[in-house]
Amino acid sequence: MRNQTEQQKITLREVNTRNFNALLKLEVNEEQERFVADNEFSLAEAYVVNASGRYAKL
Helix, strand or coil: CCCCCCCCCCCCCCCCCCCHHHHHHCCCCHHHHHHCCCHHHHHHHHHHHHHHCCCCCC
16 A cells, blocks of 8 residues: 555556556555446446447446
């Protein structure tokens, strides 16, 4: 677990074949797990939204 006083920079990056596996391995602190979906679900949701051009309920 990281020191709570340690600040981290958040960046948004394109998902591609070079970083896909690393993205799946990303984790949040245990205290934050209830606030975010699993990486796999988030990627699937983003693909459905992108492919259809609108938000699709999953």
